[in-house]
Amino acid sequence: MKLFDSERKIMEVLWREGELSAGQVVKILKEEIGWNRNTTYTVIKKCVEKGAVERKEPGFLCRPLVSRQEIQEYETEELIERMFDGSREKFFAAFLGGKKLSKKEAEQMKRMIDELDGEDAPGGGK
Numbered sequence: 365m366k367l368f369d370s371e372r373k374i375m376e377v378l379w380r381e382g383e384l385s386a387g388q389v390v391k392i393l394k395e396e397i398g399w400n401r402n403t404t405y406t407v408i409k410k411c412v413e414k415g416a417v418e419r420k421e422p423g424f425l426c427r428p429l430v431s432r433q434e435i436q437e438y439e440t441e442e443l444i445e446r447m448f449d450g451s452r453e454k455f456f457a458a459f460l461g462g463k464k465l466s467k468k469e470a471e472q473m474k475r476m477i478d479e480l481d482g483e484d485a486p487g488g489g490k
Contacts, residue, residue: 365416366442367435370407373397375416375428375435383427386419 367375377392378384384392386408393399408426411417416430448454465473 365414365430365435365438367411367414367416367439370403371411371414371416372435373399374404374407374411374426375430375432378417378426378428379432383425386424386426389426 373393374389377389381388381392386405389408390399390401390404393404394401408417408419412419412426416428418427418429419425420427444450444452444455448458
């Protein structure tokens with residue numbers, strides 16, 4: 365699911381705070397970024413139409429239907445497809461861009477790659 369920046373702002377509030385009334389979302393976004401009531405309600409409506417947010421009565425309660433991780437995964441895949449011809453290798457090379465990783469970062473990345481390799485191996489996770 366593709367979210368625009370404005371929709372992501374609504375989602376960030378809901379991911380952070382959990383289920384809230386639309387009025388509470390309005391108050392938070394007014395304080396944080398200066399949005400007015402109409403703007404917030406319009407963007408909430410768009411999120412509901414996309415299936416990213418569920419709206420319940422009474423009280424116009426809003427809760428996220430998608431996780432931050434699901435959106436991150438979708439947008440990362442979309443970026444890799446669009447900018448790197450679907451190549452994770454090209455993405456990774458561009459991501460590093462000649463920058464040095466700390467020893468801890470390199471160890472964490474190696475561990476993640478080893479875990480992924482283990483899922484594909486016989487007797488592994490998948």
